[in-house]
Every structure is written in structure tokens, then in C-alpha cells.
Amino acid sequence: MARAVTNQRKAINTAAAWIIGLLIFFPILWTILTSFKSEAQAIADPPIFLFFDWTTENYSTVMERSNYARFLWNSIFIAGGSTILGLIIAVPAAWSMAFVPSRRTKDILLWMLSTKMLPAVGVLYPIYLLFIQFGLLDNVYGLTFVLMLINLPIIVWMLYTYFREIPGEILEAARMDGAGLREEIFFVLTPMALPGIASTLLLNFILAWNEAFWTLNLTAAKAAPLTAFIASYSSPEGLFYAKLSAASTMAIAPILILGWFSQKQLVRGLTFGAVK
Amino acid sequence: MATKASRSAARVMMAPAVVLLLGWMLVPLIMTLWFSFRTYLPLRGGDQGWTGFDNYVRFVTSSSFWPAISTTLVLLIGVLAITIICGVLLAILLDQPMWGQGAVRILVIAPFFVMPTVSALVWKNMFMDPTNGLLAHLWRFFGADSVSWLSDVPMLSLIMIVSWQWLPFATLILLTAIQSLDGEQMEAAEMDGASVLSRFFYIALPHLSRAITIVILIQTIFLLAIFAEIFVTTGGAFGTRTLSYLIFQRVLESQNIGLGSAGGVYAIILANIVAIFLMRIVGKNLD
Numbered sequence: 178m179a180r181a182v183t184n185q186r187k188a189i190n191t192a193a194a195w196i197i198g199l200l201i202f203f204p205i206l207w208t209i210l211t212s213f214k215s216e217a218q219a220i221a222d223p224p225i226f227l228f229f230d231w232t233t234e235n236y237s238t239v240m241e242r243s244n245y246a247r248f249l250w251n252s253i254f255i256a257g258g259s260t261i262l263g264l265i266i267a268v269p270a271a272w273s274m275a276f277v278p279s280r281r282t283k284d285i286l287l288w289m290l291s292t293k294m295l296p297a298v299g300v301l302y303p304i305y306l307l308f309i310q311f312g313l314l315d316n317v318y319g320l321t322f323v324l325m326l327i328n329l330p331i332i333v334w335m336l337y338t339y340f341r342e343i344p345g346e347i348l349e350a351a352r353m354d355g356a357g358l359r360e361e362i363f364f365v366l367t368p369m370a371l372p373g374i375a376s377t378l379l380l381n382f383i384l385a386w387n388e389a390f391w392t393l394n395l396t397a398a399k400a401a402p403l404t405a406f407i408a409s410y411s412s413p414e415g416l417f418y419a420k421l422s423a424a425s426t427m428a429i430a431p432i433l434i435l436g437w438f439s440q441k442q443l444v445r446g447l448t449f450g451a452v453k
Numbered sequence: 454m455a456t457k458a459s460r461s462a463a464r465v466m467m468a469p470a471v472v473l474l475l476g477w478m479l480v481p482l483i484m485t486l487w488f489s490f491r492t493y494l495p496l497r498g499g500d501q502g503w504t505g506f507d508n509y510v511r512f513v514t515s516s517s518f519w520p521a522i523s524t525t526l527v528l529l530i531g532v533l534a535i536t537i538i539c540g541v542l543l544a545i546l547l548d549q550p551m552w553g554q555g556a557v558r559i560l561v562i563a564p565f566f567v568m569p570t571v572s573a574l575v576w577k578n579m580f581m582d583p584t585n586g587l588l589a590h591l592w593r594f595f596g597a598d599s600v601s602w603l604s605d606v607p608m609l610s611l612i613m614i615v616s617w618q619w620l621p622f623a624t625l626i627l628l629t630a631i632q633s634l635d636g637e638q639m640e641a642a643e644m645d646g647a648s649v650l651s652r653f654f655y656i657a658l659p660h661l662s663r664a665i666t667i668v669i670l671i672q673t674i675f676l677l678a679i680f681a682e683i684f685v686t687t688g689g690a691f692g693t694r695t696l697s698y699l700i701f702q703r704v705l706e707s708q709n710i711g712l713g714s715a716g717g718v719y720a721i722i723l724a725n726i727v728a729i730f731l732m733r734i735v736g737k738n739l740d
Contacts, residue, residue: 186550187549187550187551187552190546190549190550190551191551191552191553193546194546194547194549194551194554194557195553195557197543197546197561198556198557198558198560198561199560201560201561201563201564201617201620201621202560202561202563202564204564204572204575204576204579204580204617205563205564205567207579207587208571208575208579211579220585222585222590223590223594224587224590266469266470266473267470269466269467269469269470270466270467270469270470270471272466273462273463273464273466273467274463274467276463277459277460277462277463279460279463283736285467285471287732287735287736289470289471289474290732290735291725291728291732292474292477292478294674294724294725294727294728294731295478295482295721295724296677296678296697296717296720296721296723296724297678297680298678298680298697298700298701298704298717298720299482299485299700299717299718299720299721299724300481300482300484300485300717301700301701301704301705301713301717302484302485302488302704302705302710302713302714302717303480303481303482303484303485303488304481305704305705306484307480307481326473326474326477329470329473329474329477330474333470358459358462383566386568387566387567387568387569389568389569389570389680389681390678390680390681393570393680393681393684394701394705403568404568404569404570404681405570407568407570407571407574408570408574408681408684408685410574411574411685418578418579418585421574421575421578421579422575422579425571425574425575428568428571429566429567429568429571432566432567432568433563433566433567435566436562436563436565436566437559437562437563440558440559440562440625443562443565443622443625444625444626444629447622447626447671448626448667448671448735449735452626452629452630452663452664452667
């Protein structure tokens with residue numbers, strides 16, 4: 178039962194929450210605002226908050242100067258490719274663990290999770306060496322494969338927690354009606370599992386998009402995604418605040434929007450179903 | 454009931470994921486173990502044979518080992534303290550009735566979706582720069598001398614940046630946990646005259662303890678591996694070299710593979726100790 182709350186108390190809550198929320202969001206807001214300033218106004222003293230001459234020239238400069246489109250494409254390819262590949266491998270695995278559990282299912286799930294705990298830096302050189310051996314250094318396919326492996330445990334886990342919520346009786350009913358394994362998957366399970374699969378896709382796309390250990394260490398110029406492109410602004414271009422902001426805004430905007438849709442999945446996906 | 458046929462089908466369906474992850478785990482792990490027992494300097498003579506536990510001893514006796522450990526711990530504890538304390542308070546605030554709750558939540562969660570290189574670079578240049586950074590403007594406005602954040606107080610700066618990234622995660626999970634708290638129990642306690650503080654310490658906090666444990670464990674695993682934020686802001690200078698950054702430098706910058714691999718084995722062991730506790734909680738939830 179909801180308690181009766183006075184409007185006064187609600188107003189205080191609202192004010193406090195909005196002030197803190199805006200404070201936390203401020204660095205992002207400031208980056209977006211700065212991206213529309215001229216370089217001179219970006220470092221004006223005192224700083225100009227809203228009343229500057231809005232311009233989009235930084236965006237066109239960044240796009241012209243740095244072959245931005247290629248970095249963007251690499252990000253999309255690597256994040257999208259690794260997520261889809263991961264789903265193709267994980268859906269059957271999660272399906273079988275959810276619907277045909279055996280005594281070892283729990284151990285297998287926990288073991289998969291444990292591979293996620295392996296610190297990347299501990300296996301940096303072996304992977305680096307293997308990449309050189311197979312000519313995969315600075316190659317989008319190699320990076321896609323590695324990111325797929327990194328996120329595979331999370332994909333399997335998320336799908337498993339979603340699939341487990343599908344009532345098993347429905348599958349039994351379908352089997353009674355003579356549905357084979359293939360019909361079961363395509364006509365019964367898939368429609369019911371689609372929301373879960375979509376959430377998994379969304380969260381893992383975000384995680385892969387933002388991954389910044391392997392993308393920084395295994396790429397140079399050709400296969401570098403946006404994470405590495407932004408890191409190249411470290412210095413001295415980083416002193417051009419307006420351009421840095423424009424590049425940053427373009428790198429984070431798509432994910433911010435996708436992220437807002439995936440709040441709920443974030444909790445489930447990153448706590449491996451331990452908090453729902 | 455699962456039939457025999459569906460059992461073998463299940464095994465086939467699981468195989469690709471299991472085989473891939475097994476390979477991903479074992480192949481690099483065995484290679485790291487192998488290298489850790491060898492003198493291996495790709496740029497200075499290549500693989501020079503077995504050295505036993507030399508690399509392990511040298512890694513922990515080098516002058517950069519203990520500073521790296523303390524940096525790692527300071528970063529870990531600092532970020533955990535800030536994100537958990539602020540996260541609990543923020544989650545309780547966000548759980549209160551208010552106008553525009555959904556919108557505030559979006560504002561609070563946003564930093565989590567910013568890629569690490571962007572947040573590090575934006576903080577480094579646009580906020581912490583000693584002349585043009587926003588914090589410098591703010592300090593000057595109040596008549597104080599501006600601070601060279603990343604060189605004068607590098608650890609504090611790093612903790613601020615990383616906490617900003619992880620506070621949303623802690624808040625979101627704690628908020629989810631708080632929302633499952635029984636409202637009637639709170640109400641009953643309030644009617645019985647329990648103060649706000651005692652309601653917090655005797656009802657809310659115990660209810661949150663599991664979620665807090667999970668946040669601590671998951672963040673620890675990610676924080677031990679933090680890389681891009683250091684790479685972009687200080688490059689490991691000014692005493693910000695954590696254990697994983699030290700290993701990275703040994704392996705890729707000074708190309709001492711044997712030594713770096715021994716460090717890697719230490720890092721793997723450390724992460725596994727944390728992981729065991731996390732898996733125990735997650736595993737309990739599976740039954």
C-alpha cells in the first residue's frame with residue numbers, strides 16, 4: 178500500500194533528486210554543449226554555459242580530418258558482429274541448459290562465468306602473439322572474435338535466465354502435438370524468447386561498443402574502433418576542446434540512446450541474474 | 454521429462470559454446486604459465502630458456518611491485534567506498550515519490566554508457582586541466598589557486614573519474630534491490646515509532662546487504678582490471694600504476710614477456726580469489 182505523501186515532501190524529494198541527477202549528468206551535458214562552440218569560446222574565461230554562437234563546424238572538421246566514418250564502421254562491425262556471433266553460439270547452449278538441465282548444468286554455467294573473471298592483462302601477450310601468428314593484428318575479424326569470446330559468458334547467462342522463465346509445460350504441449358525439435362525452437366520457443374534475446378543483444382552491443390582493453394591493444398590504424406580513435410585525442414589534439422567534444426559526442430550518442438532502453442537488462446545482465 | 458534423444462541433442466547444442474570458452478581459457482592460460490617460467494625478451498635475444506621461479510621472485514621483489522599493489526588497493530577501496538555509500542543514499546532518494554522519477558533515473562545512469570576513453574579524456578582535459586578546466590575556473594572563482602589534478606593529486610583524480618563511471622551501476626542495482634523491499638514492513642516500523650535512522654540501519658541496510666555484496670564483488674573484478682582510464686589520463690605516471698597497468702607495461706612496453714607473464718599469473722590468482730566469493734552467491738541463486 179502506498180503511503181500518503183504530502184506534496185511538500187514530494188517537492189523536496191524532487192528538487193534533491195533533480196539537482197543530484199543533473200550534477201551527475203553534467204560532464205556529459207558540458208561535452209555536448211562544448212561540441213557546438215568555437216574553439217575560442219570553448220576555453221573562454223569565465224566559461225560560457227548556453228549563450229554562445231552555436232556552430233556545427235566541429236562536427237564537419239572531425240569528420241573530414243580523421244576519417245571518422247571508418248572508425249564508426251569498425252565500431253558497428255565489431256560490436257554488432259561479436260554480439261550476433263555470440264548469440265548464434267549462445268542461444269542453443271542456453272536453450273539446452275534451460276530446458277534439458279542435467280546435474281552438471283549448474284557447474285557448467287558457473288564455469289562459464291569464471292572465464293569472464295580472467296583478467297585480460299594476464300593473457301595479453303599470448304593473445305597478442307597468436308594474433309601476430311595468424312595475421313590478425315589490427316584486423317576487425319580478429320577483434321570481433323575476441324570480443325565475442327569475452328561477452329559469451331554474459332550472453333549465455335542472460336539468455337539462460339530469460340529462457341528459464343518460459344514455462345516448460347508449453348514445450349511439453351507442443352511435443353504432445355507432434356512438434357519436433359526444429360518446430361519447437363522456431364514456432365514455440367523463438368516467439369516467446371524474442372524479448373529476452375533482444376535485451377541480450379542490446380546490452381552486449383553496448384558492452385562491446387565500450388570495450389577498451391582489447392580494442393586499444395590489438396588495433397593500430399586500420400581496425401581501430403571509436404574507443405581507440407578517441408584515445409588518439411589524448412594529446413595534443415585534446416587541447417582543442419570543441420573538436421574533442423564533437424568527437425566524443427559522436428562516439429557516445431548512439432550508446433546513450435540504446436542504454437536508456439536497456440536499464441532493466443543491465444541489472445540482470447551484469448549481476449548474472451543474482452539481482453532482478 | 455527429458456528423453457535420451459533430447460539429452461544428446463542438448464549436448465550437441467552446448468558443445469560450441471563450451472569448446473570455444475574452454476579454448477579461450479586454456480590456450481592463453483597455458484601460454485602465460487609457460488612464458489612465466491622462461492626468460493623471454495622478444496627484442497633482446499628472444500626466448501632464452503627456463504629460469505624456474507626467477508620471474509615470480511623478480512616480479513614481487515622489484516621496486517615497482519609494492520607501490521603498484523598499494524595503488525591498486527587505494528583505487529579499489531576509494532572507488533568502492535564512494536560508489537557504495539553514495540549509491541545507497543542515491544538509491545533511497547530515487548525510491549522516494551517524486552515528479553519525473555524516470556527522467557532523473559536516466560540522468561543518473563548515463564555515465565555508465567560513456568565509453569571509458571571518452572570519460573577519461575573529457576575529465577582530464579575539460580574538467581581537470583589546470584588552466585582551462587572547468588574545475589580550475591571554479592577554484593579561481595572562489596579565489597583559490599587552481600590545482601593540477603592529475604599530477605598533484607593523481608589518485609584522488611583517478612578515483613573521482615572511475616567513481617563517476619561506476620556510481621550509476623551501484624545505484625541502479627541497489628535501487629532494484631530497494632524496490633523489492635516490503636513497504637508494509639517499513640510502515641509498521643514507522644508506526645511503532647522507529648526513527649528514520651533506525652529504520653535505515655535495521656530494515657533497509659540488512660535488506661540491501663546481498664545486493665551490496667554483489668556490487669562489491671562485481672566492481673572489484675572490473676576495477677582490478679581497469680586500464681583505459683589510466684592509459685589515457687596519466688599513462689601510469691605520478692604513482693597511478695596499478696598491478697594490471699604494471700603487467701601491461703612489462704609485457705608490451707618493455708617487452709619482458711617472462712616477467713610480465715609471472716605478474717599475469719599473480720593477477721589471475723588474485724582475481725580468482727574474488728571470483729570464488731562471487732560465484733558462491735550467484736550459484737546459490739541458481740537452485
